[in-house]
Each structure stands twice: as C-alpha cells, then as structure tokens.
Amino acid sequence: MVTELFPVTLTGAETSRRGKRLVGPVDLTLDGQGLCVVLGPNGSGKTTLLRLMHGTARLTGGTVQWACDTETARHHQAFVFQQPVVLRRTVEENLTYPLRLRGADRRTARTAARTWAERVGLGAHLTRRAMVLSGGEQQKLAIARALITDPALVFLDEPTASLDGRAMREIEAILLQAKADGTRLILSTHDMGQARRIADRVIFILGGKVHETGPAQGFFDAPQTPEARAFLNGDIVE
Amino acid sequence: MKKTLILTFLAVFAAGIAQAADQMRMAVTTSFHNSGLADVLLPEITKDLDLEVQLLVVGTGQAIKLGEAGDVDAILVHSRTAEDAFVDGGYGTHRREIMYNDFVFIGPADDPAAIAEAETAADALQKIWSASAAFVSRGDDSGTHKKELSLWVDAGLDADTFDAWYNAVGAGMGAALNTASGLNAYVLSDRASWLNFGNKGDLALLFAGDPVLFNQYAYLPVNPARHDHVKTDLTAKLEEWLTSERAQSLIDGYMIDGETLFVFNAK
Amino acid sequence: MRHAFWLVVTFDAELAEIALRSLRVTLTALVIACLIALPLAAMLAVRRFRWRRATIALLNALMGLPPVVVGLIVYIFLSRSGPFGALGLLFTPTAMIVAQVIIIVPLIASIAHQSLRELWAEYHDLLISMNVTQVQKMRTLIWDARRALLTAALAGFGRGIGEVGAIMIVGGNIDNATRVLTTAIALETGKGEFALALALGFVLIALALGVNLAIHWIGQTERDSRW
Numbered sequence: 001m002v003t004e005l006f007p008v009t010l011t012g013a014e015t016s017r018r019g020k021r022l023v024g025p026v027d028l029t030l031d032g033q034g035l036c037v038v039l040g041p042n043g044s045g046k047t048t049l050l051r052l053m054h055g056t057a058r059l060t061g062g063t064v065q066w067a068c069d070t071e072t073a074r075h076h077q078a079f080v081f082q083q084p085v086v087l088r089r090t091v092e093e094n095l096t097y098p099l100r101l102r103g104a105d106r107r108t109a110r111t112a113a114r115t116w117a118e119r120v121g122l123g124a125h126l127t128r129r130a131m132v133l134s135g136g137e138q139q140k141l142a143i144a145r146a147l148i149t150d151p152a153l154v155f156l157d158e159p160t161a162s163l164d165g166r167a168m169r170e171i172e173a174i175l176l177q178a179k180a181d182g183t184r185l186i187l188s189t190h191d192m193g194q195a196r197r198i199a200d201r202v203i204f205i206l207g208g209k210v211h212e213t214g215p216a217q218g219f220f221d222a223p224q225t226p227e228a229r230a231f232l233n234g235d236i237v238e
Numbered sequence: 239m240k241k242t243l244i245l246t247f248l249a250v251f252a253a254g255i256a257q258a259a260d261q262m263r264m265a266v267t268t269s270f271h272n273s274g275l276a277d278v279l280l281p282e283i284t285k286d287l288d289l290e291v292q293l294l295v296v297g298t299g300q301a302i303k304l305g306e307a308g309d310v311d312a313i314l315v316h317s318r319t320a321e322d323a324f325v326d327g328g329y330g331t332h333r334r335e336i337m338y339n340d341f342v343f344i345g346p347a348d349d350p351a352a353i354a355e356a357e358t359a360a361d362a363l364q365k366i367w368s369a370s371a372a373f374v375s376r377g378d379d380s381g382t383h384k385k386e387l388s389l390w391v392d393a394g395l396d397a398d399t400f401d402a403w404y405n406a407v408g409a410g411m412g413a414a415l416n417t418a419s420g421l422n423a424y425v426l427s428d429r430a431s432w433l434n435f436g437n438k439g440d441l442a443l444l445f446a447g448d449p450v451l452f453n454q455y456a457y458l459p460v461n462p463a464r465h466d467h468v469k470t471d472l473t474a475k476l477e478e479w480l481t482s483e484r485a486q487s488l489i490d491g492y493m494i495d496g497e498t499l500f501v502f503n504a505k
Numbered sequence: 506m507r508h509a510f511w512l513v514v515t516f517d518a519e520l521a522e523i524a525l526r527s528l529r530v531t532l533t534a535l536v537i538a539c540l541i542a543l544p545l546a547a548m549l550a551v552r553r554f555r556w557r558r559a560t561i562a563l564l565n566a567l568m569g570l571p572p573v574v575v576g577l578i579v580y581i582f583l584s585r586s587g588p589f590g591a592l593g594l595l596f597t598p599t600a601m602i603v604a605q606v607i608i609i610v611p612l613i614a615s616i617a618h619q620s621l622r623e624l625w626a627e628y629h630d631l632l633i634s635m636n637v638t639q640v641q642k643m644r645t646l647i648w649d650a651r652r653a654l655l656t657a658a659l660a661g662f663g664r665g666i667g668e669v670g671a672i673m674i675v676g677g678n679i680d681n682a683t684r685v686l687t688t689a690i691a692l693e694t695g696k697g698e699f700a701l702a703l704a705l706g707f708v709l710i711a712l713a714l715g716v717n718l719a720i721h722w723i724g725q726t727e728r729d730s731r732w
Contacts, residue, residue, distance in 0.1 A: 412695030
C-alpha cells in the first residue's frame, strides 16, 4: 500500500477568521523528502498552516493540491497535537481505536497495539489508563496511535513543546525511526535546537507568511532573509 | 458476580403473573373500595366465574367519565342523578341496584357543635354551621361529595358561602378522614370507610340513622353501541353474579367490628 | 413503626409482587429512555444543526415538567376516546412505562449532554483529524463517558421509581395489575394504614438504594479489572 501524496502544492492558500487573516496567502511546493520542520516564533501561524494542509482548518482562499485526491490524502494522514489528546481508555484501547475504526479485527488490532506500545516504550503500561500517564508518555502514546495506521504523512504540532528534555529526546528518536521506515513527517516547532537536530528541510514562517523554505543545511548556514537571520541569532522577531 | 446481577435483572422481567382466563375493568367509588367488601367479593368472583375484575378506584365523577370514555367495562357507583344521566345519555345500557349502606357524621369525640343530639341530618349540619365548627368536605365531585352538598341544600344553607371552617380537600374518603383527624373536624363519611379507617385519633361516630343518609349502590354496564370493545358478555356474567343469592349472602354477611355494613337489595 | 418493620421482615407475597412490578416498570422505562436520550445527547454534543440550541433549551425546560401533567396528557391520548384509544393501553403497565419514559428522557438527556459536551471538547480535535463519521463520534463519546452516563441513568431511575402522580393517573392503581410501590403508598395512606404505607416506603427506599449500589458496583469491578 503505497499511496503517493507528494508533491503537495499550496497556491495562494489562506485561512481567515472573522475577517482576520491567520495564515497566507501561501505558495509552496513540498516534495516531502525526509522530515520537514515548520519553524517560526510563537503566534506565527505554524499550527494553522499544519491544519490547513491537513484539512481541519477551513481554506478561505486558494488551494491545497495533493498528488492524489484530497479525501485519499486525508485518509493517509495523521495529526499529533501539542497537548496530547488521549482517549479515556487504556493504553491498549487508545492504540486499537484507529485500527478498529478502519475495520481491523480485534486480534489484529491488539497485536499491532502491543508491537507499537513496545516500540515507544509503553509495553509495560498496556492495561493502564492513558489519563494517568505522564505528559511525555501520553505524547508517545499519541504518536504511536498516529503511526499505527501506517500513514504516509504525519503532522506534528510542537509535539515536545511542553515536555522535559528526556521525553523530548525519546520522542525525537521515535520520529527519526519513523522517518527511516518511510513515513513523511511535517513538524512544527519554535525550538531552533530541535530543528537543527532533526530537520531535513525547513519552512520558516512569520506573521502567517512563508519567508523562506529550503534544505535545512542551507537554511541554518546561510539564511536568505533578514527575519530568518534575526530568528537564528536569537533575536525577538514578530 | 456480574452475571448473578444480570440474571437477577432478567428474573425481574421474566417473573410471570398468574391471571384468570377473563379480565374486565370496573370503576368503583373510593368508599366502596375502602369498605373492604371488594376484597371479599373479588376472590369469590374469580373462583366462580374464572373472571378477574380489575378495579379502578376513583370518585363517582371520574367513574362516570371513565364509563363515558369507554375506558372501563362497567361502573359501580352511588349517585342517582349522575347514574340516570349516564343511562339517558346512552353511555350505559341500564342501571341495576345492588345494595345500600349509609352515611354517617364523624367528628371530634367532645362534639363542640353537639350534633349527637340532632333530630335529622339537616339539623346536624345546621348545628355545625351555627357553631362554625371545622368541617372537612371531599370536594372531589364524588358520590359522597354530591350527597354532602345535597344535605346542605336540605338544611337551607349554601356551601359556596362558607368561611374558613369549611375545608374542601379535593381527595378520596381516606384522605378526607386523615385531614379531619388532623384538624379534629367534622366530616361526612360512608360507614364502611369509617369502620375500616386506621387513623381515627380523637374522632367518633356522632350521628347516623336518618333515612336520607342511605346510600344506594348501582351497577351500570357500559353501552357496547358506543364502545364496541366493551366486554358485554363479561359484564352480563358479573351482573348475574352480583344479583345472585351467593352475592347476597356474602354482602349481607360482611361485617366489621360486629357491624353489618351493606344491605343487599337487588331485584 | 415496629409494625411497619415487621411487615418488611416477613415480606409477604403481595408486597413482593408490588415491588417487583415497580422495578419492572421503571427498569423497562429506563432502558427505553436511555435508548432515546443518550444518542440524542450525543447528537446535541457533536452536531451543529439549526434547532440545536432550541432543543437544548426545550430539554432543560422539560426537565421541570410536572409529572402529573405528563400523566394527564398520556391519559388523554391513550383513553378509548383519545387518538390512541384503539390500542387499549390505558390502565396497563405499558401506559405507565410510556409516562415514565416521557418524564425521564429530558432528565437523562440533559445530564448526559452536560458530560458528553465536556468530553467532546476534549476529543474534538482528535476525532475531527481522524475523519470519523458522526455515528462513530457519538459511539466513542457514549462509550468513553459511560460512567457519567450511568449517573444520568441513575438519576432517571430515581425519578421514575419514586414517581406517583403520572403513574396513578395512567395506571389507575389496579390491584394485581398496575399497583406499584408509590401508588400503593398513596392508597394505604388514604386508608389511614400508616404502618403498611411506611413498610412500602421502606421497600421503595431499599429498592432505590439497591439498584444504585448494584450499578455502582458494576462500575467498580470494571475499574478493578482494567485499570
């Protein structure tokens, strides 16, 4: 099952609420190679851009064009939120949930749940209530639940923003492993260190507009715009 | 354990109800039901006729309405005017007298209005009125209530003009007796309800015996011409039984505290 | 008081039958009411439709509906001279169930809606992202909020089993057919038989508590085995 979502092209894509433009217009083409980091300060519109592409923020202008039709593209995507959303169920039931929705039988779903729980280090917690896990564990669970349906693309909206260093490292390792397994990832962050560690490609966003985009190496070594330079220097940019 | 609980729930629903072959519904007055006579008659009816008579215990006014709407198969009430109107209106096929009992005046044992010395029922009411002694009225359009109102008229008084001493409770005989017991008030009751009443308190039977207080019960089957679902064959069977010698011996023989309550007079 | 206690201890057959009938009528009404109220509450939580606010307001208003009025309306509809008279349901346990369903549906739906709305706020982003259908959303919410919904159902049960006005009107309090605990209490009080009325009251309280405990206990065992 290899459904090709990329390249994705955004043409004049924008979203506004009550007359105020939150993001856009954005013109952008992504070929989806490796791990793409959406970088920018808080309030720059990273979350909205991710939602816009995912299809959960309303497009009020322009288009988002995937290599396949939008519905198929959506089916092969998953989304991980900054504040982990876990179902009020056990760890195992959280993991089987998306599979059961897609019609998997109970036994297949449970086997996959066990495998993924092991993979993200929650193997010992299968029967525990997800709500009592720590923040880091909850986020690992959310990521495993996103990956368990074998999606072509996973959006991650500042997945480690509220976590400590250890959880952050563990999650980054999980993400790099997923990338190695062939899953495309688009991750937003305002943490430059994280971007440097894991990004293959960077989209620098400020004030709802894309200021710069390109391979990570080039972006960090020689930013093209003064805003990007300022952000990389650690100055306050708005 | 969870299974046990579910089984218990299922058992609650599965518990069958033993029922007689035939069933019919009859509206009766509270005073009849409170007399306890029904508890004697119904099992005998079930035994003799294999018929379960389901009683709706209501006031005469509602009993008549139930018959008119066709929600019961027959009514057993005691209010001559209403009964005649019921038959005249074509709601009932006919009216069959079964038995009578009597109304009595109940009041505080010390009898502040001194009705125990009254000559007639009208005289007793006038004494209560002139003493403005607390009085409880059914006020529910029942046969007993209608009887009480007609007695006030006989006494030359208008119940609509009475002050706070006159308490219309809008409830059944038992509730009215409870209220009278609480207020230590006078009340008109049928003898049977009074004898069976369990909360007499300071109340006592003070006046009875005036022929105007006799209370005729009549049986009226609902007219199948108006309501074709009415179980006419069953109402006829019941009527035959209620007017039989067997019913006579049971009704005449029914006693509370050694007192006979009903007099069988079916013709 | 002592007499009343004695009556409960000896637990005669008639008392048992009346208690059982109470339980049967109210539990049936409860099951039906839940089948109506829970999906309704879930729908109100997840769907944005035109009359949604009006429906919620109506449910809240209906919660305060006087049971006697419900009884009266059901009576008029089921009477032989009413629109559903041909069914012959007046003065049957079915009529009592109908009245109780009408009385407890708004209560259960309102309470259920409160908790489902909270849960929906929590789940909204995830379920939207997973692109689940409306039915799947509702099922997920109902299942994950089941503990709170159980409380809603218990509130409905309490209101149903203790109800007397409507039941009296549509059931008619017929011995061996539609007499339940509450109407029997009203009847015995009317006869001045306070001891018996009190005994019936004890049984009513015991039933209400018993069902509450049983249901809480089910929730408890689930917690132990799973969490």
